[in-house]
Amino acid sequence: MPKRKSSATLAQRAKRTCTTVEQVRRVREALNELDLNMTYLDLQDTCLDMASEVETVLKGHTKRECVEGFELLCELYLKAGQYDTAKSHAACLLSKCREHLQPRTIGNLFVVLSCACVGLGQASEALENAAALEAVAPRNPFVVYVQALCAHLQTHYNRAADLGQQVLSHSRDLPVDARHELMLATASSLSKLSRYGEAEELYKKLAAEHSD
Numbered sequence: 001m002p003k004r005k006s007s008a009t010l011a012q013r014a015k016r017t018c019t020t021v022e023q024v025r026r027v028r029e030a031l032n033e034l035d036l037n038m039t040y041l042d043l044q045d046t047c048l049d050m051a052s053e054v055e056t057v058l059k060g061h062t063k064r065e066c067v068e069g070f071e072l073l074c075e076l077y078l079k080a081g082q083y084d085t086a087k088s089h090a091a092c093l094l095s096k097c098r099e100h101l102q103p104r105t106i107g108n109l110f111v112v113l114s115c116a117c118v119g120l121g122q123a124s125e126a127l128e129n130a131a132a133l134e135a136v137a138p139r140n141p142f143v144v145y146v147q148a149l150c151a152h153l154q155t156h157y158n159r160a161a162d163l164g165q166q167v168l169s170h171s172r173d174l175p176v177d178a179r180h181e182l183m184l185a186t187a188s189s190l191s192k193l194s195r196y197g198e199a200e201e202l203y204k205k206l207a208a209e210h211s212d
Contacts, residue, residue, distance in 0.1 A: 027054055031079075044081045074093065074112045094109050118146060118153065164182055
């Protein structure tokens with residue numbers, strides 16, 4: 001029979017987990033305070049540094065012990081442009097711990113999965129994950145966001161432009177970096193349709209937001 005851990009060992013492990021959660025939350029606060037108007041490369045480098053910090057903090061912990069930390073890790077790798085790593089972490093967390101996850105966390109992991117697939121150019125898989133996101137969070141703005149980016153990837157420019165403009169009309173629901181990515185994709189789709197005036201307006205809005 002496997003040897004049972006003593007109550008002292010369990011208490012020590014619980015205390016270490018609490019300390020880890022506190023450290024993870026400090027990184028989360030730092031992420032929330034990032035200036036998302038910084039250059040794309042600066043944002044990627046900063047998020048990669050933060051992901052390395054979280055990896056170190058999570059060493060020795062199981063996914064169930066610190067879901068919050070592993071969820072944050074997925075988001076950081078996504079923002080760092082490490083799409084394969086973000087995707088594998090999110091898929092692993094969902095497959096191993098889904099029954100223990102809150103609906104908000106499940107929704108967030110499907111956001112990571114679908115956006116990582118977009119980054120990898122895997123439009124069909126991205127749309128499958130967006131549908132899974134819609135099933136758990138029907139009003140999540142990332143559902144239509146992913147649909148718009150996938151339509152652009154698939155060269156369905158009319159649909160991409162329509163969906164992009166639809167999301168951007170309520171775009172304060174999206175993080176700044178996601179909003180800017182969608183503005184670029186939508187403007188590009190409009191240009192492909194020879195709707196140059198609308199495309200130029202979007203480019204001007206994007207430039208104005210970056211100079212704020």
